[in-house]
Amino acid sequence: MTEAAVGRAEERCAVVGIGYVGLTLLCALGRGGLRSVGYDINAEKVEKAGRGEIPFEGADAELEELLREVVAKGMISTTADPAALSEATAVFYAVETPVDPFDNKPKYAALRAALNVTAPHLSPGVLIVIESTIAPGTMSKLVLPAIEHTRGWKVGVDFNLVHCPERVMPSRLVRNISTCDRVVGGVTPACAERALPIYRRITSGKLHPTSALAAEITKTAENAYRDVQIAFANELAMICEELGADVYEVRELVNSSPGRDVHLPGAGVGGHCIPKDPWLLCSSVTEFRPTLMPAARKINDGMPVHVAKLVAQALEAEGRSIPGAVVTLLGAAYLEDTDDVRNAPALTLARKLRDLGAEVRIVDPHVSALEEFPVCPDLSVAEGSDALAVVTGHTAFKNADLTKLGARMRTRILVDGRNVFSAEAASAAGFRFSGVGRGS
Ligand code: SAJ
Numbered sequence: 107m108t109e110a111a112v113g114r115a116e117e118r119c120a121v122v123g124i125g126y127v128g129l130t131l132l133c134a135l136g137r138g139g140l141r142s143v144g145y146d147i148n149a150e151k152v153e154k155a156g157r158g159e160i161p162f163e164g165a166d167a168e169l170e171e172l173l174r175e176v177v178a179k180g181m182i183s184t185t186a187d188p189a190a191l192s193e194a195t196a197v198f199y200a201v202e203t204p205v206d207p208f209d210n211k212p213k214y215a216a217l218r219a220a221l222n223v224t225a226p227h228l229s230p231g232v233l234i235v236i237e238s239t240i241a242p243g244t245m246s247k248l249v250l251p252a253i254e255h256t257r258g259w260k261v262g263v264d265f266n267l268v269h270c271p272e273r274v275m276p277s278r279l280v281r282n283i284s285t286c287d288r289v290v291g292g293v294t295p296a297c298a299e300r301a302l303p304i305y306r307r308i309t310s311g312k313l314h315p316t317s318a319l320a321a322e323i324t325k326t327a328e329n330a331y332r333d334v335q336i337a338f339a340n341e342l343a344m345i346c347e348e349l350g351a352d353v354y355e356v357r358e359l360v361n362s363s364p365g366r367d368v369h370l371p372g373a374g375v376g377g378h379c380i381p382k383d384p385w386l387l388c389s390s391v392t393e394f395r396p397t398l399m400p401a402a403r404k405i406n407d408g409m410p411v412h413v414a415k416l417v418a419q420a421l422e423a424e425g426r427s428i429p430g431a432v433v434t435l436l437g438a439a440y441l442e443d444t445d446d447v448r449n450a451p452a453l454t455l456a457r458k459l460r461d462l463g464a465e466v467r468i469v470d471p472h473v474s475a476l477e478e479f480p481v482c483p484d485l486s487v488a489e490g491s492d493a494l495a496v497v498t499g500h501t502a503f504k505n506a507d508l509t510k511l512g513a514r515m516r517t518r519i520l521v522d523g524r525n526v527f528s529a530e531a532a533s534a535a536g537f538r539f540s541g542v543g544r545g546s
């Protein structure tokens with residue numbers, strides 16, 4: 107096999123950006139026997155990670171253990187000095203690529219800065235891999251020219267360039283990077299070939315060499331697809347509410363038909379990927395105007411507001427209005443059993459209820475604050491509440507004693523945004539019960 111295919115015996119890697127994607131990748135490279143350095147502009151992150159400590163929220167125990175292991179073995183180090191990248195034969199970029207909340211267009215300030223600061227230090231022959239999720243066309247329009255113009259290099263001759271989009275997930279960081287298939291998109295076929303031996307060292311999943319453009323479309327499409335699937339479930343939930351059916355029962359019945367996979371309706375769609383990636387995909391076309399993906403975004407972004415409406419309707423039925431009511435949200439995190447609050451639906455709901463005049467309290471055993479809202483670790487804060495609204499399906503909530511909880515409330519209203527409680531159990535505990543997709 108050519109050197110490109112077998113990889114270099116003396117491969118030395120570098121990761122630019124040691125957030126949860128970059129640090130997970132750095133540790134996986136170290137565990138794969140590839141001596142690697144993590145570079146970041148944040149000196150505190152560099153210092154903490156270099157000591158074997160996770161420098162951010164949202165990691166899992168597996169990553170904590172793996173980081174300590176690869177640091178102790180001297181397989182990885184960290185630095186805030188970009189000059190250290192000159193030693194690397196392969197450099198991976200894992201910096202944030204958010205979208206502007208106002209126009210949903212990609213914001214590449216971090217990616218441009220990372221390329222501008224590091225490109226002058228890269229050595230000829232280096233393999234450059236962009237792991238950040240980017241809009242289709244970004245490799246050809248932004249990344250390639252940034253490298254070629256800065257260094258006067260030619261891709262495929264002086265350096266190799268690949269887009270291998272990350273597929274990690276908070277609470278499953280190490281598991282995903284170790285087992286997920288990877289799409290290895292080369293600006294040229296030889297570029298993709300050059301990257302395969304490295305990825306073979308970090309995942310047992312299949313490697314799919316392709317073009318950089320196909321890789322950009324694949325990653326944004328896989329999340330846009332999930333967003334549309336969730337939006338379908340949410341729209342079905344609204345229909346079931348009006349018709350008086352239980353969407354979770356209907357979902358199971360639909361999914362008994364071969365090839366169906368109705369997802370879970372709920373209080374909204376948060377996280378760092380799903381709300382953003384459909385916009386990255388849609389922003390890449392200017393002639394064709396996508397309609398389905400923006401519509402799905404609108405449906406999913408509307409779910410926290412729908413939960414607020416369910417709360418208002420329940421309060422009214424109990425003779426209370428929202429102004430002056432005390433509403434306790436169960437859950438701040440965007441995803442069950444995690445402490446991750448990025449784009450959390452709970453924040454949208456809390457602000458909506460507050461703007462309607464309610465006093466909002468939030469309970470979450472995994473989260474200590476949600477922007478301007480304090481978060482309490484246990485359900486005692488529900489004392490004196492008029493309504494409980496389930497926003498996150500934490501396991502801890504599933505075991506709550508509704509009778510005890512209800513006894514301490516001023517009004518017993520339960521609005522379930524995550525199918526955590528049964529209508530029967532809630533009614534037996536004296537609650538007025540409603541929920542997303544839970545037709546009365
Ligand atoms: N959600 C629903 N209904 C569903 C599934 C999710 O309402 O049926 C909500 C969740 O409550 C959450 C949001 O959507 O608020 C996102 O949930 P998620 O399970 O998609 O988790 P994420 O955001 O961490 O998604 C990531 C993505 N991974 C990457 O982008 C690399 C996604 O592609 C994966 O499918 C997902 O992890 C996963 O489940 O692995």
